[in-house]
Amino acid sequence: MMDNCLGAQRSRKIQRAFRHCKVTILCLLLTVVVLRGTIGAGKFGTPEKDLAEIRDHLYFRKRAEPHRVLEEVQTTSENDRAGADSNAGTNNYNEFDIKKILVDEESDDLKHDPNEPYSLGPKISDWDEQRSKWLKENPSYPNFIGPNKPRVLLVTGSSPKPCENPVGDHYLLKSIKNKIDYCRLHGIEIFYNMALLDAEMAGFWAKLPLIRKLLLSHPEVEFLWWMDSDAMFTDMAFEVPWERYKDFNFVMHGWNEMVYDQKNWIGLNTGSFLLRNGQWALDILDAWSPMGPKGKVREEAGKVLTRELKGRPVFEADDQSAMVYLLATQREKWGNKVYLENAYYLHGYWGILVDRYEEMIENYHPGLGDHRWPLVTHFVGCKPCGKFGDYSVERCLKQMDRAFNFGDNQILQIYGFTHKSLASRRVKRIRNETGNPLDVKDELGLLHPAFKAVKVSSS
């Protein structure tokens, strides 16, 4: 397909035209399931968030196999034991599933014996020893690069294919430019993944094998920061309060009550999180992954999650629900090392932020990271790379431009420029140039980041 890109474009056009026919049916299903979803969640979560999360997963699945939405709407009420089992970790495949897997696009990448339970890789139980030995032997790669400043690797990525929605790649480009800027200012390295390392863990589960591989390959990395491609930094001055997490291994945006008491599927968000390199990380990845394998396992696990979690619509198992379920059911095992952060937006739901940017500019300043100036604006449910031409995606794209420009203004101000408006790509000067450029101080003190970063984190 890549051998003939113009051909590929043409065929994509045809595919698109074909998909359009499905949109009508899907809108109908959307309404049905959204209603079911809100009724289920309204009491507990923020309905607005639920709607977005539900849209999110519907988009996601629609792109994969639209017609299956129907099947699931029909099978919701079932309480399938097999589902419960598979969720417990035993993957009981049957002829049908194997055929299903073999017709899959990436099927020939599939080495794994369907009779064996899925594993992310060889069991490792002495990673802390291996790692600290390595760190001793390689003093030129300290896992801390300053006081309270761990070495951090930000990991993100996108599909190796061009987006179904052609404009989507432009937003992926803006999203990585935005991350490059934040990471340059805060001394963070970036790994952008475009490869599917494990065909079974495609979709929202792909991050798990990738993260494990990177932790094991980079003992010098203390914290791995996963960030979805549809999340952007909107506070370029905010430094993560690393010292706050010195006794924790896993930091996600969320609320203890919503996860542990309500088992609410949006009690936390897995679109932007910090994971400390160590044996504990390998262990929780192993405990997190069993619901991931594509096909029967993921579908049956989805039923269990929908049954057990508050407000979750019907769809195959996703990594976020699985994490809520894991923490809620095994709090004693993991809870003491998990920090659910809500003092700032490690993840911030775009729906409640994007319309307030002007108000933030009016009243506040970068560096706060919270509702006054969010660190991250996450376009949950927008899937700009997917083909879905309804109004909400149109709104998404407009708002993604605003979020990008909102963040980009903090970079441009360093050099004396700003966007003409949050809606404009165009820039204008905010100060005249001088013959003594080094006397100019940017208000945010972002010009000399590494230093600033450490200073901020220790203040």
Add this chain to the structure above:
Amino acid sequence: MMDNCLGAQRSRKIQRAFRHCKVTILCLLLTVVVLRGTIGAGKFGTPEKDLAEIRDHLYFRKRAEPHRVLEEVQTTSENDRAGADSNAGTNNYNEFDIKKILVDEESDDLKHDPNEPYSLGPKISDWDEQRSKWLKENPSYPNFIGPNKPRVLLVTGSSPKPCENPVGDHYLLKSIKNKIDYCRLHGIEIFYNMALLDAEMAGFWAKLPLIRKLLLSHPEVEFLWWMDSDAMFTDMAFEVPWERYKDFNFVMHGWNEMVYDQKNWIGLNTGSFLLRNGQWALDILDAWSPMGPKGKVREEAGKVLTRELKGRPVFEADDQSAMVYLLATQREKWGNKVYLENAYYLHGYWGILVDRYEEMIENYHPGLGDHRWPLVTHFVGCKPCGKFGDYSVERCLKQMDRAFNFGDNQILQIYGFTHKSLASRRVKRIRNETGNPLDVKDELGLLHPAFKAVKVSSS
């Protein structure tokens, strides 16, 4: 336009359809001018390169104003004095030019008085003093981060607009992913520009005001590495031989004879170069920029360059021709600090490299940087972001995928994977996972880069 992206897509579709009508006429003109070009250059440069360079500029200009190709074919023989003057630095505008500028897309960004000669910014003559004072006062920002290891900022970028050719953004994304990988391995920071800082210097001249701004804002940066968005790293292991340039300020791929003796417009390439931060850099930027301002100045200067340089086709002044002209006419002033490198591919023309990747894999290994394993493969003339659906761009896209995968294989091998073929996005394992990941050494020793980087540069 960005306020309504779907609307924008529709309107782009219409524009595209409209442009298609022009392709036929253009192919005709293409042939005419390509012939003229080769006859002019064949004797001196590599005809193959000339053809690509000529295609390059034709694409470039076609996208801007196709019909003008004709005018210029007609006016080639003219030897216009006004052109010579404008090239000498005096910009003589007239009513017509000003009107022309005012109808320009970015016209309202234009603050500059057309009666004043163009300037990149306030005159600075003591930058070396200012900078060394700053470096003394900020020891936490050394301009050298290791023995023979200067602090380097790689600067690249692309238009703030989505590509006219929708698949183009996907190639920009792959291109920046490729740069992120090389720069992470070699301890280089990245600045990705998406803003037009100076409307007058749009197009191939936009890099000049950007580079000046970055040099003045980042005194800690010793070398700025400019790289076009259509250039990709194909040798992830090659470290630039920094010590070789200790007495030089400006490094470009090129040949002394072709620049100084032949005045050949492709005697050097400005798509990938190294510029040392200092007063000398500000001075050469000032000497380089006078042919840049859009409109009459750039057009007249183009005539001078075509008249004075070997093998140059007819089109408005471009930054590369202007640099050849500057060095050829003022060698005594600049030559002693300019290093024209051809021992490795700081820039490598794709046409002579991409078909040899399999042969390179067969016979050589990364780290050589030259014809055996090129550091950079530059897709001169491909303009994947521009709308141009002829065969050569189809070939470009296919070859850009091959170049990306060729470079990406060197990253994937670190983690035990490789692309199934240079034509495939898909990856496969090249070794089994182990319980002792730290005992695995990647053949290229790229796993722990900063160290490697310094080691290579001093070997």
